[in-house]
Amino acid sequence: xxxxxxxxxxxxxxxxxxxxxxxxxxxxxxxxxxxxxxxxxxxxxxxxxxxxxxxxxxxxxxxxxxxxxxxxxxxxxxxxxxxxxxxxxxxxxxxxxxxxxxxxxxxxxxxxxxxxxxxxxxxxxxxxxxxxxxxxxxxxxxxxxxxxxxxx
Numbered sequence: 001x002x003x004x005x006x007x008x009x010x011x012x013x014x015x016x017x018x019x020x021x022x023x024x025x026x027x028x029x030x031x032x033x034x035x036x037x038x039x040x041x042x043x044x045x046x047x048x049x050x051x052x053x054x055x056x057x058x059x060x061x062x063x064x065x066x067x068x069x070x071x072x073x074x075x076x077x078x079x080x081x082x083x084x085x086x087x088x089x090x091x092x093x094x095x096x097x098x099x100x101x102x103x104x105x106x107x108x109x110x111x112x113x114x115x116x117x118x119x120x121x122x123x124x125x126x127x128x129x130x131x132x133x134x135x136x137x138x139x140x141x142x143x144x145x146x147x148x149x150x151x152x
Contacts, residue, residue: 020044023063027148029072036072036083041065060094067091067105079129081138085122 023041030036044062067090070083091105110116126146130137136148 017045018047020064026151028067031072031074034072036070036081038068038070039065040068062092062094065091065093075125079127080125081128082123082125084119 020042023043024039025041026039028035028037028039042064044064046061066088068088069086071086073082073084075081087110088108089105090108092103124141126138126140128136128138134150136146138146138148140146
């Protein structure tokens with residue numbers, strides 16, 4: 001994907017030292033728990049100190065992890081899998097003394113039921129073309145080819 005391509009290039013910060021850097025882009029799949037979560041990490045570098053201030057102890061960058069939670073249903077023994085978006089969790093870690101690591105994940109506000117898209121509008125399908133212990137190749141409903149490799 002475009003995100004994983006940027007991660008291989010070292011992020012999308014360019015010349016701006018304050019721009020977030022893209023970290024890991026991955027999926028956590030739990031076939032027995034019926035979930036498929038997309039996880040994206042961004043690193044926010046600490047801001048530079050204004051000139052003339054004394055040096056402070058090293059400040060750890062802040063790492064933001066966004067988890068897009070999906071329920072997952074396999075298609076009755078066939079190769080089709082349906083995922084349905086359920087919500088997004090945001091977690092921060094790092095900062096001064098790592099204080100953000102103790103904070104709980106923040107579930108981004110969900111819409112009231114009357115404004116929330118229907119289950120069909122939040123769902124998409126893909127066909128699994130090949131699957132083994134280390135590799136999954138699938139075709140999305142728009143015809144795109146998706147290749148996923150297991151990381152150690």
